[in-house]
Amino acid sequence: MTAIALQPSVHPAVEGGLHLEVTNVSRQTEMIVSITLAAPAGGRLPSYVPGSHLVVQYGSGVNAYSLTGSGNAPSEYTISVLRVEEGAGGSVAMHRLCVGDRVNVSRPRSAFAPASTATHHLLVAAGIGITPILSHARAAVERGNSASMIYVHRPRAGAHVGEARALLGPGLTALVECIDRGSFQNVLAEALLTQPLGTHLYVCGPVVFMDAVLEEARSQGWSSARLHSEAFGAAELDEGEPFTVHLAHSGVRLEVPAGVSLLETLETAGKSIPNMCRKGICGECVLPVLRGAPQHRDLYLSDQEKAANTTMMCCVSRSNDPELELDL
């Protein structure tokens, strides 16, 4: 219905992020392609914590992809994308990218960081789950930490296998590749019983795979504090559902879209709301609620205050009801 969108609008999840150029596309396997991104003018990109991901915009949607480098003062970012035909379309769009294309991405986000106090890092990957695991392995080698890797992939269809093998040495002391379930079960069972004291385990792959590895580890007596699994975006607030606010004093109704905060919506409408942190902790942007149940997502209000539903922090909180009425 709209005219040709030459410049699709920036998705809220990548706002304040980076505008990068595709500098290389290389096929890893039949279904997995690696895409390298760099600043169009060249130069350094922000460092990132090993195991971090980028949120990448494709058309009007976004997807999160793990970065495969160590994160130490990079001049390019590399992600690998598995083509999922029945997905929302992100991976298909990513597979269409060519050298020279520009993409909007978030700054790197960390939700799968290595534990600084680990004596050894046991890295376990399945399929495309190799991407953050490779990042961890590279960082361990760079920092002189000790790591070993178990990598499950289809025969002759392992992405980044060559890079993982090239890391073997004093940092990455072992790489076990498994191409069938049975051999993996044995390798994992053996590994879980023979790690040095103080080892942390990191797992990335399909959810059922991660659950099975974590369950096996726990049943062997591993404490949860030493088990880490990739959970995209778990550290950030989700963009939430759209809702309406009715401003009682002016009678104005405003639509708050998904991914846009109530505070931003009010500011756009010309309302000046005192605010400081914009993260739900300082308490400055409190608003009185006359009707409707806010979805409280702040760290400021007490449980009683939240239950009373008479105030809300408009920088992060949203609405459980389709409409909220504010004393504004």
Add this chain to the structure above:
Amino acid sequence: MSSTIIEVDPDAALLPERIRRFPFPFASDTYRYSANVEPATKTAPTEAGAWGAHLVDIDEHYLDELAERAKVLSRDPSRVNVLPHMRPAVWDALTTLLSSMAEDYPDTMSFHREGNICRWRNGLQNLEVEFTFGDDSSLPEGPLRFLGSQIQDDIILLDVREDTLWLDAGLVTFAADWSFGFDVGMNFLEIHHPVPRVKEERIISRAEQFLLRLQPGEQFRRTNWTMTIGRRMDTSTETYPEWGRDRSTIADDPAMPEKLHLRVEVQHLIRLPHSGALLFLVRTHLLPLADIARVPAWREKMGHVLAELPDDMAEYKGIIRYRKAASDWLLAR
């Protein structure tokens, strides 16, 4: 917690820089603890000028305070400590702050990095050094001591693990009545245990949740304050015998307006980009009451804050024996 309109004093332009740049912390006539965090490097106007445009602030006391820090460190090596797992965080802090300073002060400073080879030039110290990222031996006293010789801020590094913050490294020579050596290895709640009211008001647990949710690269700041007798930077627990007794004599000292200082800490909270550790910087600013009184709005606000401050907070800040004298002097003018 209301928003206040700040009117710049018409005579402010005539005031010396130390007053115009001072981060005056009071927005109203009362003060309570709060999680008063805001995004870093936003210029904050005051009635006398402004502060806060740069992450690392350099002022007229730069060389003096660094010399003072060197003396403290040579007397007492317990003011610096790095638990072994914090080495990556120290290097992350060093490169993050040097490149930030090079951006903010391009006339005097520059930072270049090729791979792991870094070159740093600091014209204020006539210094040019080359070092290797990650190689502790490439800087004569190691990366943390070196960083402490380039910035006026005290440096604290907190590790993030098990959903908790741990104070596992730092260089602190200008502590306001606490001991870095005592706190090393403690977690966030343990460190803040002595602060009155904050447990009841859940401020500390809220602050910790906020810090744990910061993404790498994010930078926030807050201010805190107390009072100090004399222009004394090192008011740590370790040197208490040298400065503690001044607190009982200052109220009757005719030189109180010149000796008694408002001590403001501009604290930065930075989630470091590569290590993911939390960098906590504390930059201490001291301004005597005589200077505060040259800005009428400051004189009144501080006078009322000191008069109204509840006893438990005044006791914790160590100002209870002279806060009335200070308040009376400020409000009598």
